Amino acid sequence: MRIEIIHETEYTYASAVFLEPHYFRFKPRHTPYAELSSFSLQISPEPMGISEQIDAENNTVHFSWYEGMHDKLSIKATSVLITKPYNPFNFLIAPPSYNQIPFEYSLELKKLLQPYTEKITIGEALIGYGNAITAGAKGNTLSFLIDLTQQIHNDFKLEIRDIGEPYLPDETFRLKIASCRDLAWMQIQLLRHYGMAARFVSGYFYVDVEKPTYELHGWTEVFLPGAGWIGYDPSNGIRTSNMYFPICSSASYQNTMPVSGSVRGGASSVLSTSLEIRVS
Secondary structure, eight states, X not given: OEEEEEEEEEEEEEEEEEEEEEEEOOOOOOBTTEEEEEEEEEEESOOSEEEEEEOTTSOEEEEEXXXXXXXXXXXXXXEEEEEOOOOTTOOOOSSGGGGBSSOOOOHHHHHHHHHHHOOOOOOHHHHHHHHXXXXXXXXXXXXXXXXXXXXXXXXXXXXXXXXXXXXXXHHHHHHOEEOHHHXXXXXXXXXXXXXXXXXXXXXXXXXXXXXXXXXXXXXXXXXXXXXXXXXXXXXXXXXXXXXXXXXXXESSGGGGOSEEEEEESOOOEEEEEEEEEEEO
């Protein structure tokens, strides 16, 4: 299957500003089920310079710098991916001790995974929510991950919120109304509470419906020895499939923002985005 993704982002400023260097994160990763056939990035104003880099967490970023004053910044990313069939359950957790939670990673893995196990404080209500699901799964790792993902999907109302950082996990749990990034960040912190390494993923999700509306999507990945990083989407209550196209992943959601940078000047700005996914 051929997937074409056209993602446009535009910042319009009330008056001309000087663009400080910007990072762009739009290039999808190669995965076992999707090969990136082509990628292009069109930027206006044209940068004085731009370089493609691999960041500290193995994500592709484009670093750009500018000259002059401008009242608009436009980015158009066009990606073409070729997908193939994929069995998301084709793995074996090993050694078997990782089939039950809580578990403890080996010393070598602890060092590598340390950023992905760092916790923030979460409240007793959210911990109790996780404990009830753990008990229902009888501590089985995969059953817990599936049940938690489905339960979050069932218990929370999904909303579209184009801008802003994820809510704190306790706030998301209290509101019961959340964006995809809120739900993923809450799930990540709950998984870390049980000692599991978890990270935030930003990317695209294709769904075959008559009149789709697409937005940049966020979900969770957890590291299980023998399986590696595997994805769960609490917004949709499912294990991720070959219709999920990750752009970048990080221990912190802040490092997955599609555009990061600043401007010199006091002008207000308006952000507009559009995302189209075509299948052939």
